[in-house]
Amino acid sequence: MVTRAVVKGVGHYLPERVVENAEFEKTLDTSDEWIRSRSGIERRHFAAPDETTSDLATHAARAALKDAGMSADELDAVILATSTPDLTFPSCATMVQAALGMKRGFAFDLQAVCAGFIYALATANAMIISGQARRILVIGAETFSRILDWSDRSTCVLFGDGAGALILEAAEAPGEKTDRGILAVDLNSDGQYRDILYADGGVSTGKSGHVRMQGNQVFRHAIEKLAATAEAALAKAGLRDEDVDWIVPHQANIRIIRGTAKKMKHSMDQVVVTVQDHGNTSAASIPLALSVGKARGQIRPGDLLVTEAIGGGLTWGAVVLRW
């Protein structure tokens, strides 16, 4: 027998304010047609002025706890992936811990930009397998609207705010491909590409900065690397493309999502797509897609999922899990 990290609950939260592409036409030399055709994005949610990343995360966490039928004091840990924390420190994870009234266990943030949720799942999985924790709340939460340059049409139309959360619990299993839970992980980074996607601020500058991206270069890396990492994770699990029921990709661009599905020889009927409604929510995009995919009735117990993402760093990776 082996220990697996099994999904017990999922939930998400989107801020109330919805911004349609057409709103950007008022202030920028852009169009709904350009944004839709180049990215697949139609609208996105933006946080209210007094709403922080930890607020969004807490709402998503409560929804995941409800879905799992668990209370916060049953959790051993909170791992929160974000690149837009409320403050430089303490972590958003400790803020969520306090908001949930969780007085035991441990909580920390993890930063791998758009690949953050993949890294967080990998970390939670390793902690569950090694026996450090039995129940972990894994959150992806972002308020990218706070770090957008509203005069830069090449970035500000692409991102949105939101949060998603998953609860993983240790379960004994036979150690086979048919087990439920996380079956394999593939993580990568290459810091030589740090200049093609970054925020031009931080502690060394005294400002939190704005997103800067050479979109077409990131696009090329995404097309090359996402199917490769998904297939590497599948191979580690002893599985192949045709075993996959659902691809749950990072939601940055519909053309990247389609290109990756095509490389993996899957039709778009087997891909969970939310990019049209959320835009790119960075570390929140995958847990949002998992939660929405489940609510739509797409993702069902026993389904084999492969989830993949790429983000600033570059960082990229994939997780294979049976729901």
Ligand code: UT7
């Ligand atoms: O989540 C982290 C990972 N991030 C991503 O995966 C994003 C990856 N990149 C992309 O999604 C795409 O590269 C974009 C959607 C950002 C851009 O699409 P593209 O097909 O790569 O376009 P491009 O950057 O090559 O730009 C084409 C043209 C340029 O004009 P010129 O130089 O050809 O005259 C841009 O100035 O589109 C122009 N452009 C715009 N036009 C209207 C850039 N942004 C806009 C805009 N509205 N908002």
